[in-house]
Amino acid sequence: MSADGREAHKARADRPAPPGWLRKRLAASGRAFSTTLRNPGLLRAQLAFGGAWTAEAAFTVALAVVAFRDGGAEAVGLVAFVRTAPAALLAPVGTAFADRFRRDRVLVWSCLIRAGATAAAAALLAAGGSKLPVYALAVIATAAFRMFRPAHSALLPGLCSTPLELSSANVVRGLLDSVSTLLGPLAAALLLDLSSAAAVFVTSAVLSFASAMLLLRLSYEAPQRGRQQPLRRILHESFEGFQALARYRDAGLLIGLALVQALTQGFLYVFVVVLALEQLGMGSSGVGLLTAALGAGAVASSLGASAFVTGRRLAALEGIGVMLWGLPLTLSGALPHEPVVLGLMFVIGIGNALVDIGLHTLPARLVPEELLARVFGAKASLTALFIAIGAFITPLAIDLFGIRGALIVLGLVAPTAAVLAWPRLRAIDGAISHRDREIEILNRVAMFRTLPMPAVDELASRVEKLAFAAGEEVFHQGDHGDRFYVIEDGEADVIGDDRRIRTLRSGDGFGEIALLHDTLRTATVRARMPVRLYSLDRHHFLSAVTGYESSEDEAKALALDRLTAFNPAH
Incomplete structure (x- = not known):
């Protein structure tokens, strides 16, 4: 080795190692991404999401520009309202199918319908003439897209095994969402500058079709459903998602905060166009640049979140994220300068990433799995409605207060709601932390380890905790059996x-x-020392274990093994 090489090697050796906290954070970030990479089904589902979301982001920018050229800010607001309002009606119906059938198949059809409608809109736009058929096809494309995210959010927990894995998957999906929010508008801005809005529509159609192909024949163990109900009940089933928001109040609160974010997003749809084309004079490409700044903030926030993902304090993070949606709008009204506004759009992107992690992890743990798609569907429906309302009232607020005044006033809505919800958000985080401990213990049991995360989470929510003194019997040989037990701490003799x-x-x-065999207890279990137990009743134990083939096989193998080791005397 040369003298220079020895010096360089010595310099590297003498370089201080990263501090311990940084190494832990980088390791956590690596685990978050490796979770997706190690799971082929999860990886394909995530890539399909990225393609679908990039298509939506690009399509939204191009459609807004088409509407503005057609009729100004009022047209942007009206088209956004007309485009999203029908989705508020159709999303619950589509997601009711996702609770009846395999969710990956519902996602495939969502992508294919969107691809066809967007491609047809591109052809009509390129041909010229009235824009009304283009807007009609945009309504169809949006209605199909609004089914995608709730069905995907309901599918994702079934591809995961632990709460941490689900949190990690949502961090990765949040990053894909953020990257899509960045790349979609940038691609739209480039194509608008070099070609036309029709070219953006074609790109969106191609990405939607690619997402459908990624989801074909997705491999995962779907839960067994009950007897199929008549199709005429689908409307009744659709409303059950809305009813669940009232029944499961913590999930309802989290989704309620997301609706305040959606209202603010509706404000933003109009403000981005008005800021770029009127207040700041940035031109058509400025719409894409401001939206891309939002995406850049979301990417940075998602990368940061990946280093801190633990599944804890997700409700509080959602509250902070909602605040960061509104405050930058208020500051944009106070300081309407291009560099400042670009920076504030970046901050909104940070808020978007924080909201998404909690919003798409916690409700999946607070409502039953069989209702999950419909709950997310109700959320999607109400989100479309609130975005439409926000887009509709923003031009009215601009007429009343002016651009800057409207930004200041409407920007205060989200932080006010988050402050009011803060105490309950902290309580939700505390309850989830306790349940994570219960899941950790349950996952040590082989027959539970193979269950998807929603099934284990549901079991943890049904656990009853018991304690027995040394020498005390949990049950006696020959007793009627109606419960299953897991040892949390201590030892017991069979x-x-x-x-x-x-x-x-x-x-x-x-x-x-x-x-499993509907028989009497085959042995006595007696506490060897003070012992703490988790207890599950017959119904919830059998529903979980026999609902998934892999878990049922593990349970039967364990029972056979134990009966082989000891067969009670008759």
Whole structure:
């Protein structure tokens, strides 16, 4: 080695290592992304989401420019309202199908319908003439797209095994959302500058079709559904998602905050165009640049969130994110200068990423799996409605207060709502933290380890905690069996025909034989020392274990193994 090489090597060796906290954060970030990379089904679902979201971001920018050239700010608001309002009616119906059938198939049809409608709109726009058919096709494309995210949000937990894995998957999806929010408008701005809005529409159609192809034949173990109800009940089933928001109040609160964000997003749809073309004089491409700044902030926030993902304090993060949606609008009204506004759009992007992580992780843990798509569908429906309302009232606020005054006033709505909800958000985070501990214990049981995350989460919500003193019996040989048990802490002996068969320790489950075979207890279980147990009743245990083939196989194998080791005397 040369003298220079030795010096360089010594300099590298003498360079201080990153501090411990930084190494931990980088390791956490790596785990968040490796979770997706190690799971082929999850990876394909995430890539399909990225393609669909990029298509939507580009399409939205191009359609806004077409509407503005057609009739000014009023036309932008009206088209946004007409485009999104029908989706408010159709999204719950589409997501009711996602709770009936395999969710990946619903997603495929959503992408294909969107691709066809967007391609047809591109052809009509290129041909010239009235814009009304273009707007009509945009309504169809948007209605199909509004089904995509709720069905995808309901699918994602079924591809994960633990709360941390679900949180990591939503961080990755949040990053894809952010990158899409950045790349879609940038691509739109470039194509608008070099070609036309029709070229943006074609690009959106191609990306939607590619997303459909990624979702074909997705491999995962879908839960067994009950007996298929008549199709005429689909409308009734659609309303159950809205009813669940009232029944499961914590999920309802989180989605309510997301609706305040959606209202602010409606404000932003109009403000971005008005700021770029009137207040700041940036031209048509300025619409894309301001939206891209929002995407850049979301990318930066998502990358930062990946280093801190633990699944904790997600409700509080959502509250902070909602605040960051509104405050930059108020500051844009106070300081309407191009560099400042670009920076504030960046901050809104940060808020968007923070909201998404909590919003798409926590409701999936607070409502039953069989209602999940409909709950997200109700959220999508109300989101479309609130965006439409926001876009509709923004021109009225501009007429009343002027551009700057409207920015200041409307920007205060979101932070006010977040401050009022803050105490309950902290309480939700505390409850989820306790449930994560219960899931950690349940996942030590082999038959539960193969279950998708929603099933284990549902079991954890049904756990009853029991304690037994040393020498006390949990149940006796010959008793009727109606519960399954998991040891949280301590040890217990399994005794059959007055002899010890085995000793059970923390993370061991017992009591499955009587439940699976509908028979009496085959042995006695007695506390060897003070022991704390998780207890599940027959219904919830059998619903989870027999609802998934892999879990049922594990349970039957364990029962057979234990009966082979000890078969009680008759």
